[in-house]
């Protein structure tokens with residue numbers, strides 16, 4: 201038993217807030233510092249529509265966010281995506297083409313939907329067919345583009361990997377590390393040679409639950425509820441330093457140095473880097489070397505009667521060769537039942553350009569959806585430098601970060617920059633840090 205510690209948590213996004221919550225449960229006294237708590241997560245209600253400023257859901261197969269939500273007494277708020285209406289369109293030659301059934305990320309597991317698909321040429325279909333005859337091999341880390349092109353050809357990079365991953369990481373598969381972003385497929389390559397064979401062998405029985413989960417009244421409720429459980433100071437931490445003559449820390453907030461026994465950095469690797477500069481320059485350099493990309497979400501609301509399209513899918517992806525402003529669009533009322541009144545239609549348009557204008561986003565939407573009416577509302581949320589990129593070499597970089605951080609007493613580094621960018625991964629990183637810190 202270490203005894204109750206006073207712990208500073210720098211950053212109150214989902215990582216920092218869940219960490220403070222678990223620290224409190226473990227008997228510690230945690231204080232979160234953040235001028236804008238919630239980080240990327242927040243919800244707004246406009247014209248009866250529940251809208252998200254950043255993330256709208258998480259992958260149901262990762263349990264940690266759901267565990268936290270249930271623990272907070274919000275189990276009744278959990279909702280699943282409307283998988284009966286699950287279908288995704290991909291733009292090809294300016295037309296919507298359905299993403300073939302049975303695809304697991306970039307890996308086809310059903311033959312006929314791929315054979316019949318207009319998304320791929322016969323060359324790609326042939327490459328997908330013969331992929332299962334590859335021999336096992338271990339390769340050094342390489343980009344997602346190289347990995348996917350090696351298995352299925354360039355077209356699968358442009359029309360599958362790029363639009364699917366750009367929506368998650370906001371970056372390019374040319375830069376992302378296959379080992380970090382597609383670890384299961386890299387493992388299959390080593391074990392079976394073929395990712396198709398690996399995926400088919402590993403095919404888990406459908407759990408019966410939705411693929412995506414969210415909260416009925418919006419993800420913001422998770423943040424609001426966490427805030428009722430933690431101590432928050434709405435201020436930025438300007439500097440950190442080892443406490444003089446002790447093993448603890450001091451943090452500079454509003455020109456005042458405050459003393460703590462332990463420090464949790466949950467502010468993103470890009471913000472942790474300058475804080476660490478005078479303490480461990482190499483660690484700071486490693487943190488700063490994790491690249492970040494930016495994004496923007498335009499949310500347009502319409503009267504349903506002004507939208508001619510049947511909205512018979514979760515939305516559409518725009519692969520790079522077809523792209524102007526929008527790279528993905530969610531048809532909110534189809535994906536989430538109960539979030540958009542029947543007489544409204546809402547389009548959540550994602551772009552990797554944080555400065556994309558209303559006009560540019562709307563021009564794309566009007567053209568692709570056949571819209572002529574003006575939207576009844578339009579909201580923009582910009583996310584500059586918010587998405588860490590797991591670039592080639594990420595695993596080795598994070599291993600070095602971990603090793604250096606482990607050498608600094610009473611320091612924890614958590615958040616989306618290291619072992620997973622999704623909300624459940626962030627909660628998991630908080631849980632693990634609290635396990636390492638131990639109970640009071």
Ligand SMILES: Cc1cc2nc3c(=O)[nH]c(=O)nc-3n(C[C@H](O)[C@H](O)[C@H](O)COP(=O)(O)OP(=O)(O)OC[C@H]3O[C@@H](n4cnc5c(N)ncnc54)[C@H](O)[C@@H]3O)c2cc1C
Nearest residue numbers: 211213214215239240255256436437467471615616622623
């Ligand atoms: C547009 C967008 C859409 C996304 N969609 C999804 C999705 O659908 N599903 C999913 O699972 N994930 C999604 N993600 C990813 C997920 O939302 C994030 O990875 C996660 O919310 C990050 O949480 P975090 O607490 O680690 O970091 P952040 O949310 O970035 O929080 C870091 C906090 O640190 C604070 N901070 C920084 N510097 C300091 C300082 N010096 N002192 C004090 N505070 C500081 C900031 O104010 C911020 O609040 C999305 C992300 C974005 C940006």
